[in-house]
Amino acid sequence: MKCVRCLHDTAAKFAEAPDGSGAWEMYVCSRCNFTWRNTEEDEVINPEKRDPYFQLKGNIEDLQVLVPVPPLKKS
Amino acid sequence: MYRDLRSFLTKLEEEGQLVHITDEILPEPTIREIGRAACDLPNGPAVMIENIKGHPGKRVVLNVHGSWANHALMLGMDKTATVKEQFFNLLEKWDRYPGEVKYVGKPACQEVVIKDNINIDEMLPMFRINAYDAGCFFSKASVVTKDLFDPDSLETENVGTYRLQVQGKDIIGIQALPFHDIARHVTKAEEMNKPLPIAICLGVDPALTFMASTPINYDQSEYKYAAAINGIPCEIAKALTSNLDIPANAEYVIEGEIIPRQRFAEGPFGEFPGSYSGTRLQTRIKVKCITHRKDPIFENLFMGRPWTEIDYLLALNTCVPLYKQLKETMPEIVAVNAMYQHGLTAIVSTANRFGGYAKSVAFRLASTPHGISYCKNIILVGPDVDPFNLEQVMWSLSARVRPDKDVIVIPYTPGMPLDPTSEPPGMGGKFIIDATNPAPPDLILRETRLIDNPNSKGFEKIISDLQKKASVK
Known part of the structure; x- marks a missing residue:
């Protein structure tokens, strides 16, 4: 399934309305970690209508690391 | 409770x-x-x-x-x-x-x-x-x-x-x-x-x-x-x-x-x-x-x-620790209003122990654990100004700031990465405005006299009560 943000085919369903009503389902992208509910507004969950500013382009590993992994200490 | x-x-x-x-x-x-x-x-x-x-x-x-x-x-x-x-x-x-x-x-x-x-x-x-x-x-x-x-x-x-x-x-x-x-x-x-x-x-x-x-x-x-x-x-x-x-x-x-x-x-x-x-x-x-x-x-x-x-949640709980940390070594501090975006803008009310002292207060604020990254815009006002009353603060800026002496910019200090002006995220600067009255040996401002407030508390209550009655009618 295609992620609505990074557009990679790396999304899958991970939750649904717990009362069994089928009121909504939720999806997660295993690549960029975007999640969404199928009942949200079009400008949030439709890639054609989302603000391009908030789409995720480029490689995940190129994103800024705010807290770098420290060097390992020998115990 | x-x-x-x-x-x-x-x-x-x-x-x-x-x-x-x-x-x-x-x-x-x-x-x-x-x-x-x-x-x-x-x-x-x-x-x-x-x-x-x-x-x-x-x-x-x-x-x-x-x-x-x-x-x-x-x-x-x-x-x-x-x-x-x-x-x-x-x-x-x-x-x-x-x-x-x-x-x-x-x-x-x-x-x-x-x-x-x-x-x-x-x-x-x-x-x-x-x-x-x-x-x-x-x-x-x-x-x-x-x-x-x-x-x-x-x-x-x-x-x-x-x-x-x-x-x-x-x-x-x-x-x-x-x-x-x-x-x-x-x-x-x-x-x-x-x-x-x-x-x-x-x-x-x-x-x-x-x-x-x-x-x-x-x-x-x-x-x-x-x-x-x-x-x-x-x-x-x-x-x-x-x-x-x-x-x-x-x-x-x-x-x-x-x-x-x-x-x-x-x-x-x-x-x-x-x-x-x-x-x-x-x-x-x-x-x-x-x-x-x-x-x-x-x-x-x-x-x-x-x-x-x-x-509201990040308002007074930002003010009080900063006040306490300043007050430890600077007893002249009267109050700290750091309610604006977790202290990105802070107003400190302080007396001047001597000329330039308020600027040292700003440096102290900028070196507290929180202030290092957060306190970007620092405004100093005198002890007669309530830092929570923005009308009074703006009056201080209007009447007490000498642009050539009282405004300091310190570039490229630590910054708060979530501040949209922090570029690259994590770098920032300090903007200090000293709106206190100078103390010797700093030059005293041109001789002026402040207008004293009359004793108005009694009439505040009378007028307020009259207003309540008027709104009931």
């Missing part, structure tokens, strides 16, 4: 500061619309949302701290208390530190225990706070971690509020910035390649929530401060999967571990400066267990373009 969130909600209800929405709603976009509306209203109430589609019986409460009336009630004051009155009331309570903690054997927060088939979005009525957030976030959690090498200390145990993005059934991303106390714990664990136990506590007593977002010193206990503010012992208990101490009466506790030495995409998130953060590589939590009270209430916080609930 308040043992838990529920007792505070009862108080809010008695005071007309809690309302219930019982119509059925979808989580998005309705919950964010309710959150925005509640804090836009004058003295806006807390709002309990009780009928969320797909989550029968689950409740969300918003805006618990989201007005000066609610804030005053948290402090045990009359709901009409002014901001300045609340500041000085909090100062008094601050001096009661350390309050007492009390361990509880069978805590309410563990009435229900779930260790299998965890799925956060099915167990809690999560919602996307702002439209372009990367997912559903916990925005008001009290997050507990310990120093792995100091496991018995309540003082270095940290209770802090950090944003948490649900990224799967039992996966949560966390933003722990280098200057946050939790980052010390994460770094030590990562240096040893060890997972760091963590407890995400939701819906705790209002003073603990308040303290979790307060920049106190690393070796001071949030639990003992919450007890000092509440005036009763803070009830804590042991977590089920670690040695962590957790608030005994929390509505929910999510226990897990921070995965060491790995980073994952997180964000954006609509942050407290009123803008979205970027998408960054951040640390991640694997959830092991969720416990909750019977019939739990999910407390979360709407955060939008200021002012929203977070601006």
Whole structure:
């Protein structure tokens, strides 16, 4: 399934309305970690209508690391 | 005062500061619309949302701290208390530190225990706070971690509020910035390649929530401060999967571990400066267990373009520690108003011990643990000016600032990465305006005389009473 943000085919369903009503389902992208509910507004969950500013382009590993992994200490 | 969130909600209800929405709603976009509306209203109430589609019986409460009336009630004051009155009331309570903690054997927060088939979005009525957030976030959690090498200390145990993005059934991303106390714990664990136990506590007593977002010193206990503010012992208990101490009466506790030495995409998130953060590589939590009270209430916080609930929550708890830290060595300090975006803009009222002294106060503020990264715009006003009264502050700028002598810019200092002007994120600057009256040997301002205020208190009451009568007619 295609992620609505990074557009990679790396999304899958991970939750649904717990009362069994089928009121909504939720999806997660295993690549960029975007999640969404199928009942949200079009400008949030439709890639054609989302603000391009908030789409995720480029490689995940190129994103800024705010807290770098420290060097390992020998115990 | 308040043992838990529920007792505070009862108080809010008695005071007309809690309302219930019982119509059925979808989580998005309705919950964010309710959150925005509640804090836009004058003295806006807390709002309990009780009928969320797909989550029968689950409740969300918003805006618990989201007005000066609610804030005053948290402090045990009359709901009409002014901001300045609340500041000085909090100062008094601050001096009661350390309050007492009390361990509880069978805590309410563990009435229900779930260790299998965890799925956060099915167990809690999560919602996307702002439209372009990367997912559903916990925005008001009290997050507990310990120093792995100091496991018995309540003082270095940290209770802090950090944003948490649900990224799967039992996966949560966390933003722990280098200057946050939790980052010390994460770094030590990562240096040893060890997972760091963590407890995400939701819906705790209002003073603990308040303290979790307060920049106190690393070796001071949030639990003992919450007890000092509440005036009763803070009830804590042991977590089920670690040695962590957790608030005994929390509505929910999510226990897990921070995965060491790995980073994952997180964000954006609509942050407290009123803008979205970027998408960054951040640390991640694997959830092991969720416990909750019977019939739990999910407390979360709407955060939008200021002012929203977070601006009330981060107001006086930013002012007081900064005041205390300055006052230790600078007794001339009268009051500190650092209510604007967690202290990105701060106003300090101080006397000048000698010429140029107020500028030294600014340097001191800029070198406090919180001020290093946060306090960007620093305004100094005289002891005769109430820093919480912006009309008086603007008068000081108008009448006391010499542009050639009293305005200083210090470039390229540490900055707050979420400040949209911080470029690259984490770098910033200091902008200091000295609007105090100069003291010798600085040149005295041109000889002028201030207009003395007449004694008007008696007529304030008379006119106010007349106005009330007029509005009844």
